[in-house]
Structure formats: structure tokens, C-alpha cells
Amino acid sequence: MIKTFDVRNVLLVNKLQDQGLLLNLEEALTQTYRPLLAALVGWLSLQEAGVSTYVCDEDEMEGNRRMAGFAQVRLRKERAEADVVYLAPSLSAAGEAMTIWRRLLEKLCREAGEQGIQRIFARLPEDGLEVAAFQLVGFSIYTQEDIFRLAKMPPGLPRPEKKTVRPQQSADGWGLQGLYAAIAPRLVQQVENLTAKKWEATPGPWLRPARREGWVLEDKGKVIGYVRIRQGQTGHWLEMLLHPQAYERADELVGQSLSLLAEYPPLPIYCCLRRYQGGLRVPLEAQGFQLFASQCVMIKHTTVRVRKPVLKLVPGLEKRAEAATPMMKTQGNVK
Numbered sequence: 001m002i003k004t005f006d007v008r009n010v011l012l013v014n015k016l017q018d019q020g021l022l023l024n025l026e027e028a029l030t031q032t033y034r035p036l037l038a039a040l041v042g043w044l045s046l047q048e049a050g051v052s053t054y055v056c057d058e059d060e061m062e063g064n065r066r067m068a069g070f071a072q073v074r075l076r077k078e079r080a081e082a083d084v085v086y087l088a089p090s091l092s093a094a095g096e097a098m099t100i101w102r103r104l105l106e107k108l109c110r111e112a113g114e115q116g117i118q119r120i121f122a123r124l125p126e127d128g129l130e131v132a133a134f135q136l137v138g139f140s141i142y143t144q145e146d147i148f149r150l151a152k153m154p155p156g157l158p159r160p161e162k163k164t165v166r167p168q169q170s171a172d173g174w175g176l177q178g179l180y181a182a183i184a185p186r187l188v189q190q191v192e193n194l195t196a197k198k199w200e201a202t203p204g205p206w207l208r209p210a211r212r213e214g215w216v217l218e219d220k221g222k223v224i225g226y227v228r229i230r231q232g233q234t235g236h237w238l239e240m241l242l243h244p245q246a247y248e249r250a251d252e253l254v255g256q257s258l259s260l261l262a263e264y265p266p267l268p269i270y271c272c273l274r275r276y277q278g279g280l281r282v283p284l285e286a287q288g289f290q291l292f293a294s295q296c297v298m299i300k301h302t303t304v305r306v307r308k309p310v311l312k313l314v315p316g317l318e319k320r321a322e323a324a325t326p327m328m329k330t331q332g333n334v335k
Contacts, residue, residue, distance in 0.1 A: 025147055030232025035088070056104055069100035120299065
């Protein structure tokens, strides 16, 4: 039986939390994520904050096997979407892990549909059994991401003489949306269904307050490039967008990004590039970044229950309508 987490599951989650897989590489590489803490926060807030945790703790009659594991999903604020963030045990940790994953994923997808969630996302290692496990329950790949790592700033790295990027402003939403539309394939745009609001610079979660900032590269008043930096506990996360017709300025955008990151604590820097952003790969590698990992971005569209009003029949009148008595009296025979 799969059930939502409560305090009776603390020991089980505590035992398994170091045996699982944190799906999102950004969190895995830049934060210290504790599944038990996340489960408790979600439970105390009635899933209104943090993550929802689902626990599998079953005894199989055949073979006297215990099926134990848990899954965590995080709702996206103000959107009918969610992300699968953690699964335990990992597929390499137990012989029954694939079955446990399938049952947990089926449960959380049903629950998400009941809550009105329309899309569930997951980021998984590109090479491994994890992708196959998600495909079994209806997830599909819609893009791939490469993660590049710069262990530390190289000594004597040349710095730009001046900043050619400016701080992101609230009015940049539509310009950034247009930049994204010029870069991302149509299928990706349809799946992600992003709006201008997505590009707003927002502070970090209250559990992990961190520095976040966005910078814009313009040409003749048009947004042609974007840099987003998120400070982490164990590393910093860098994302860049550059218009396909402005790749001659790729070296400039990468150099500006490193100039900004030089003001951050000295930690490894991870840059996430999607495969369709190939024009930024060579400038990154020229600055010392090395390919570190690759991941698939997957989605499942849930079936949302539609609540239809029940039409209540109105009872008929107690007395049936009877044929009216003729009011006209005939005299004689009608010929």
C-alpha cells in the first residue's frame, strides 16, 4: 500500500534517505538536500509548502519480501505543474527497486491528477535504468541538457573591461519570452508552456535563501542574451540564453558571466546548456568548463478529474393530468 507521509514513517525515510536518487542535478550539485527534513516540512504544512512525500511499505506474500521506498514531488507555485525530486531506494540499491519506483510513480501521478496538476516533470541521468522506469508509467523525453563544470576560476583569467550586460528589470519579461521563443524548438515551447512571468527574478526558497540574479544583453533595444546565476551551498548554477543570430557575441556573454561570478564565493560553477544551444558550448570549453553530466528532461501529462454536476430530476406532480371533460354538448346526430 502506498500512502502519504506522516510521523509514523520517520524511521523508514531516515533509513532510506541516503540510498536514493536526487533527480534534479541543480539541487544535487549546489545544495544540501535532506529528504526527511523536506518530508516533515511538507507534512507540517499539509503539502502547501515544500514537497509531498509518498511512502511504500509493503510485505509481499510470495517470497516473504519487504517492499520499502519513498518518492517526493514538489508543486510549482501558481502553475498546475509538479517535479519529481527524489526516489528511494536507487535502482542499483535493491532488486525490487524497479517495482517500488513503478508503484510510487503511479500513486503520485494519480494524486497529482486529483489535485488538478496537469503536467509532471522529471530530470534523469541520460544513461541508466531511471529513464526506462519513468517511461513505464507514461513519461516521455522532450529535451536533453548537458552540465558543464568549472572547478575554480583559472588564475589570470582576463576580465571584460566593462559590463555589457545590465541587471534584469521587471519590464524585461516579454523580451525574455521572445528570446526563449527564438531559441527553443516549438515542441519544447508547447510542453513547457512558459509565460513572461517565468522570467521574473525571484528570491530563493525560505529554507535555502540564496543570492539569485539575472542580467540582460541588448542590441539596439532588443534582448538578445540572458544570464541567470543562482548561488549555492556547494556550487553555483549558471544558465545562459543567446539569440541564434547573435552567436558572434557568445564569447562576450560567457566572459561577462564569469566576471559576475568572480564576485561570488569560490565554489565550482555548473552551467546548464540544452542541446539546441550548441553555439555556447565552444566558448564555455575555451574558458575551462568541462562536460560533467547529461540529463533527460521528461514530462507526463496527467488526466485531471472533471467534476460534473449531477442533474437532479424534479419529481412530477403527485396527481396525473387527466383528460378534460368536454365542455361542448352536442345535440342530435352529426351528419
